[in-house]
Amino acid sequence: MTLYLGIDDTDTRESRGTGRLARTIAAELARSYTVTGVTRHQLFVHPSIPYTSHNSCAVIHIRDAGNGAAADVFATAKELMLSDFIEGSDPGICVAADREIGSDLRLFGSNAKKSVVTQEQARSLARQAGIRLEGLGGTEDGVIGALAGVGLASSGNDGRFVQKGTTRDLRGTQTVAAILSAGVDQVMTLDGTAVGEGAVALKKFPKPAFIGGKAVLFIEPDGEMYRDIVVG
Numbered sequence: 001m002t003l004y005l006g007i008d009d010t011d012t013r014e015s016r017g018t019g020r021l022a023r024t025i026a027a028e029l030a031r032s033y034t035v036t037g038v039t040r041h042q043l044f045v046h047p048s049i050p051y052t053s054h055n056s057c058a059v060i061h062i063r064d065a066g067n068g069a070a071a072d073v074f075a076t077a078k079e080l081m082l083s084d085f086i087e088g089s090d091p092g093i094c095v096a097a098d099r100e101i102g103s104d105l106r107l108f109g110s111n112a113k114k115s116v117v118t119q120e121q122a123r124s125l126a127r128q129a130g131i132r133l134e135g136l137g138g139t140e141d142g143v144i145g146a147l148a149g150v151g152l153a154s155s156g157n158d159g160r161f162v163q164k165g166t167t168r169d170l171r172g173t174q175t176v177a178a179i180l181s182a183g184v185d186q187v188m189t190l191d192g193t194a195v196g197e198g199a200v201a202l203k204k205f206p207k208p209a210f211i212g213g214k215a216v217l218f219i220e221p222d223g224e225m226y227r228d229i230v231v232g
Contacts, residue, residue, distance in 0.1 A: 010142065036164075107151070
């Protein structure tokens, strides 16, 4: 069983970002569970939607979680979020197992990328599916992104990894072999050509897209080497 833990709207312009908090939570959960990565998912940007910078949410992926794990994961993450609550933020948290996430939740995630959706819709869908969704302060608008992120992550075809294996340790120019060893599943060009060797100049650290359930780093030729492209 795979669990998806979604969080959103946990920050302000002056504070640490949601992605950093997600990585902190992931590190704590990794003490007891198999955390396979943290993904970022872009949501709809519109004047009527309050957001900090880019209106994105974060999802932590947990593999091989047993029965009862969802409650423990939720409680652990909630405690960490409350202990690091940022005044002025409107956080939300959601935890769901893959078997609980149907087409309606994935559609909600898809809609949240291109239109305005509401707390009422999010809460109603969560109740119907029997999954944990909770606001932890402020307006609680973060429940929208938390649920949307879970739906999007469960599709295996949205967003990009901001943490996967040891990818964040890689900087500068790295070999394709080193990138694959760090946790990226595939390296390829935008036309779908797989690349198995060579050197890649990284903008920062690898941020592979989440495609087909895999972490795929896209690259393009740059002289005698390659450079990475951020997709997702």
